[in-house]
Amino acid sequence: MKNTKLNLLLAASLILGCACASAQTEAELIATLNKPDASLYDKVEACRLLGRVGTRNAVPVLASLLADEKLNHSARYGLETIPDPAVEEALRAALPKLQGRPLVGVIISLGVRKDVKAIGLLSGYLSNADADVAQAAARALGSIGGMESAKAIESALAKTPAENRLAFCEGLFRCAEGLAGQGQKADAQGIYDRLRAMKDAPHQVRAGALRGAILVRGDAGLPLLMEAIRSDDFVLVDSAARTAMELKDAGVTRALADELGKLPADKQVVVCSVLGRSGNASVLPALFALAKSANKTPRLAAIKAIPEIGHGSAVPVLAELMADADNEVAKAAQEALASIRGAEADQAVLAMAGSSEADKRLVAIEMIARRHMTSAMPTVQKLCQDKDNRVRNAALRRLGEISGPEALPLMLELLSKGQDTDAVEQAIIALCTRVANPEAAVGQVAGALSAATPTVKSSLLRVLGGVGGPAALKALQAALNESDREVRLTAIRSLGGWRTAEPAQDLLAVAQKAGTPAEKQLCLRSYFRLANEADLQPQQRLELCLKASPLCQKADEKKLLLSALSNINTPAAMNAVLPMLEDADVKNEANVAALGIAERILKSRTASARFAKQLVEPLKKVVAAAANDAQRKRAEALLAEAEAGGRK
CATH class of the missing domain: 1.20.120 (Four Helix Bundle (Hemerythrin (Met), subunit A))
Structure with missing residues (x-):
């Protein structure tokens, strides 16, 4: 409570302080504008600040600047925000004295101020020879609004040059919107209908007039919308479609759905977009029918619209379309199904996973991954042992990407069987690097080494090399002493691909006691790879090379040394x-x-x-x-x- 009172006191003191400062500032700013030797910058800044703190007292000095082309804009900026009727009086009084850009600016400001008393004056400028002035007057009258402004613009519209027509129509649009907002819908409707009937109207006017005419009619605008959808004028078709999206009315959506099958292809594409964004499940039968029709372009548009509604009834339809003979249609259906959420969609994917057709099982695996269906992991694990090699490899890849540590025992078991070795290794690497505790996963992999055959040991060592980490390095270092030659060679290769130079000394030691030239060569190759690629300073890399130099006796060994040295500058x-x-x-x-x-x-x-x-x-x-x-x-x-x- 004490804090609340303190805050209120502070706020009150700030307000009083600002009020005092404002009064003082206004007087100073007015003085600046009256100084003959004040710079243009100072005067512009004074106008800007008067727009914040100015009162009736500032109106005369600001009005005196309206004829100045350099300061007209700044003066109007200052005037437009002052809450006093003296502003409108000053602006109206300035009109007869101005021409060109200053005149256009003052007309715009009268529109901003919505000065009803200026309607008569502004109406006289609609026939001005200066197009900028006439157009500004039409827009300003539109901003002021009301039937008096609308009648003035409409009366001048028939005689105005073509270059002014769009601005005059814009003024009428503003009038109509204002009238509709005030509840004078009949008057607004009349303006929109007259604009729709205007001969040779610009396309923006035809589209905007149709939109306004439909919206202002409310429920009674549906026949007009459907008439436009059926028309041959695509400007009106597009405007009607956009307006339908604004309406968000179930009756409009149903009418468009009923019409969908009767429309030509180009209009079907447009209407599909409207139906998709409606989110109304009642339109799905129309979209389903179109998705199964003959014409490819509207079929694709319908398929794209279906998941926007996101209803479970779409699942079997999309699943069926995924088997379509047209690959583009099948792919679109797959994309659509992947984006539909919910248990029914998940069940459809699982049903595909159990299909007798390998291609459908492949699609199901991809869908499970894209939908991140962790509940489907048992199904994916089963597919890892599928009779089709493509299915097995796809399932293994996705299992590594989305499964948790609970899948690791199965992967290790598959690895022990020696089937699809490369795919299983990559899946285990993906899983181990993704899980929250990689070291624990690596521990399981390393733990399988003791009971593994030499072939499986090599696979496990490749996995450990791909995952990395302290536990993996320890296991690979130990494997350098294995009795089986292939296991040792795999450990050497894996250490040669290590991310740091940590295993370098181990590789050098093995090279020194290697039992065969080939093993020594591999050790040196792996060793120099670390010297070449590890993130070391040049001196450290050189030291690695010099340590191995005495071992390089054969030509191939010396070439390895030279290759490493050549990259140390x-x-x-x-x-x-x-x-x-x-x-x-x-x-x-x-x-x-x-x-x-x-x-x-x-x-x-x-x-x-x-x-x-x-x-x-x-x-x-x-x-x-x-x-x-x-x-x-x-x-x-x-x-x-x-x-x-x-x-x-």
């Missing part, structure tokens, strides 16, 4: 390449690596300025060891750039 990496320039087995690869490092360093302004001088001696060796003229010329050009201090 430092002089130290280039120096590590230099000894291999004299090695006949990899001389060409060493030249290419050295040149690539130098080019990338010199291409960067920062690196070039820092390292250019350090490249001079290494590049001299590259020039001397060039394998061909092209390499020599390239090396000489880089050497000259390095000697010059790099890129400036």
Whole structure:
């Protein structure tokens, strides 16, 4: 209670403070406008602020600016919001003294103020030779409204030039809307009907007049709407359809549904849109009938409209259409069914999942995923063992995408059977990376290793490599010591694809004691992949390469080392390449690596300025060891750039 009283006191003090400030500000602002040497900016700003705080006292000074083209707009801005009849008097008094843009502005302001006393004056401007003035007068009269304004505009409309007609009609629309809002619907209807009957009326006028005539008639406007829908004038057809959506009347919707089958295709498309947005289930039989008709375009429009209503009775119809011979129709039906919610739609999807036709089972799997039907997981799990290979793979993929950890035992069981191995592995990876506790899921996968056959172990290791995480890394590190060669090789490959360089030391250790050249080669390839792609600083990557360098004795092994070094853009990496320039087995690869490092360093302004001088001696060796003229010329050009201090 204490806080409430305090807030009220604060509010009252603020209001009193603002009132005092307003009175003082108004006087200051008026003084600014009266100062001959005040800048245009200051006067514009004064007008703007008077629009907030001005009173009757500000009217004369603002009115005196109406003839000024530069300040007319600002003066009117200030006047239009002052709540005093002196404003209208000043605006009316200014009319005979103005012409051109200032006159147009004052006419507009009289419309904004809805000054009934200005109707006679404004009517005289409807025949003005200046089109802008005549058009502004028509719109202003429309804003003021009433039958007196409407009669003045209608009287002038017949004689006005063609360029003014649209603005005059706009004025009449404003009058009609105002009259309808005041309950004078008969007068509004008369204006709309006369506009509809106008010869050579612009299409906006014909469409707007029809809309107004229908809406102002209420329930009695339905015959007029249906007449327009049946007409050959598509402007009227489109206007009637849009108006029907505004009405949201069950009688209108039923009438359009009854007419749907009798209309030509182009109109059927328009009406389908109206019926769909109505949300009225009573129109569905008409849409169903059209969806099964012969003409493709309205069929597609009907199918698209059906799910907007979202009623369960649409499910069997759409399910039937999904088997249509026309692929586009079938696809549209599938999209429509996917967007219908509710148990009946779910049941239809489950029924398709049990179909004897593989194509329908495939569609059902996709629908289950799109509708996120978690309750259908038992059905998807069953389809994972379907006799059709396509169905099995689709079910496995979707199972991994939408199922929870409860599906993991089944997936591991399927993996142990050795069927659809790739699909099962990908499904397990998808599930493990999606669940709330990936480490717990990885624990289940790793736990299956001990009882698995070598083939299944390899699959499990690939899954662990795809999921990642501490538990997966530990299991893969342990698998490096497996007795089965294929299991070891799978562990090496999986570690080579790790997201960090953490397994690098393990791979190097295995390479050092590898029992076969192929195993050593694979270890080194995996090791250098980590050095190449891991998110490490150049110095760290170089250290990895140098650690493995003594193991690289064969040509293929040296090429792996060179490939890794070539992506480290430092002089130290280039120096590590230099000894291999004299090695006949990899001389060409060493030249290419050295040149690539130098080019990338010199291409960067920062690196070039820092390292250019350090490249001079290494590049001299590259020039001397060039394998061909092209390499020599390239090396000489880089050497000259390095000697010059790099890129400036």
